[in-house]
Amino acid sequence: MAEPGAAGGSPEPPVQVSIIVPVHNSECWLDECLKSVWEQDFKGTMELSIFNDASKDGSAEIIEKWKTKLEEVGVPVIIGNNDSSQPRGVGFAKNQAVIQSSGTYLCFLDSDDVMMPQRVRLQHEVAIQHPNSIVGCQVRREPLDSTERYTRWINNLTQEQLLTQGVPEDLLFFYEHLQKGGEVFRVNHCLLLYRYHPQAATHSVLEGTIWHHRVRFLEDRVLSSWTSFTIWNAGKQGKKLYRSLSPANQKKVSAFCDVDEKKITKGFYTYEESEERPKPKIPVCHFRDASPPFVICVKLDLTGGAFETNLDMLNLKEGMDYYHFN
Structure with a gap:
């Protein structure tokens, strides 16, 4: 042959x-x-x-x-x-x-x-x-x-x-x-x-493993070029993201924002696990009073369009003024 x-x-x-x-x-x-x-x-x-x-x-x-x-x-x-x-x-x-x-x-x-x-x-x-x-x-x-x-x-x-x-x-x-x-x-x-x-x-990949890599990617690709930012969600997911950030990126968080009046009325989120003294207190405000850029920790397509409407009214550019982390 x-x-x-x-x-x-x-x-x-x-x-x-x-x-x-x-x-x-x-x-x-x-x-x-x-x-x-x-x-x-x-x-x-x-x-x-x-x-x-x-x-x-x-x-x-x-x-x-x-x-x-x-x-x-x-x-x-x-x-x-x-x-x-x-x-x-x-x-x-x-x-x-x-x-x-x-x-x-x-x-x-x-x-x-x-x-x-x-x-x-x-x-x-x-x-x-x-x-x-x-x-x-x-x-x-x-x-x-x-x-x-x-x-x-x-x-x-x-x-x-x-x-x-x-x-x-x-x-x-x-x-x-x-x-x-x-x-x-x-x-x-x-x-x-x-x-x-x-x-x-x-289903064999641990949720915590995925979360860890997503946070590291967010820090490397997005937060490295931002001097400050707002976390859009003053609830469980937003606070979890804050606690997962490196100390340097935690210091860049200028505020949390939300639409929940109960969270907004409290005025601050205190990071109790911090070793800093005094412990960091991050302001909580209404999304209309917050300053971009935002890291958004709100899941899409879950509020009957209410969240998407709120975001659209701010006329922001995705990838520049905000980044979804949801």
């Missing part, structure tokens, strides 16, 4: 897109997931890179079945395995699938999710137009009534809000990408069915 590129032979075309799929005990979803790879309408060169992380169910058999079907239609399948008794985790499995892949672009697909047939084609088109960018898409949830507010929020973020509000699950990867000057774009079509269930890897 001739070597690639040798006389009488032709080199294999480079792989344009590698679909990266980490797998652990995914037999109840994996058929539909891999079928969605098989159904892609992308006409370029594509491969499936899948890493089976110590599955004890029938995932391996399903992978082998779809390897045959995919390679029949010209999609190479690379399979890696962790054969130990203990899984190494979804991050490890993703990294191993990336290492063994050869595509110019990586398309991440969780084993419990399903791609629409046009996903790879449309996201690849945008990726070519916007080098050094993470390219996302709109999604729909299954069950349909799960995380309705969250799904509505992520599907309606503007291009600018992808940077000022978008907080994905792969938090550290996303933050590192932005810190290195990368960009974020979204294909405004629903290209992914995202399942919500108790076994999802999302």
Whole structure:
């Protein structure tokens, strides 16, 4: 048999897109997931890179079945395995699938999710137009009534809000990408069915861990360029954010603001846990009397539009005059 590129032979075309799929005990979803790879309408060169992380169910058999079907239609399948008794985790499995892949672009697909047939084609088109960018898409949830507010929020973020509000699950990867000057774009079509269930890897990440990294990112990316700011929420979330800030950034907090007259009437928030003497006392005022910039700790789409109306009346610019931390 001739070597690639040798006389009488032709080199294999480079792989344009590698679909990266980490797998652990995914037999109840994996058929539909891999079928969605098989159904892609992308006409370029594509491969499936899948890493089976110590599955004890029938995932391996399903992978082998779809390897045959995919390679029949010209999609190479690379399979890696962790054969130990203990899984190494979804991050490890993703990294191993990336290492063994050869595509110019990586398309991440969780084993419990399903791609629409046009996903790879449309996201690849945008990726070519916007080098050094993470390219996302709109999604729909299954069950349909799960995380309705969250799904509505992520599907309606503007291009600018992808940077000022978008907080994905792969938090550290996303933050590192932005810190290195990368960009974020979204294909405004629903290209992914995202399942919500108790076994999802999302639930394995501690809320405190996510909070810690979000605060550090806020301090590095936003607060480092502000000399003072107001925390919009004098309640539990606003005070939690204040307590989580570094001492230097705590000193930048000029006030809390709110609409709750009970909180405003108190006049001050005293930071009892502070080792400073006297203990810091931060004024609490009505939002109309507060000075921007704001760090907003109010969840969107929960007040029947009242909060959004209050914010709009101030005619502020997101990313400059305020930043959502909710």
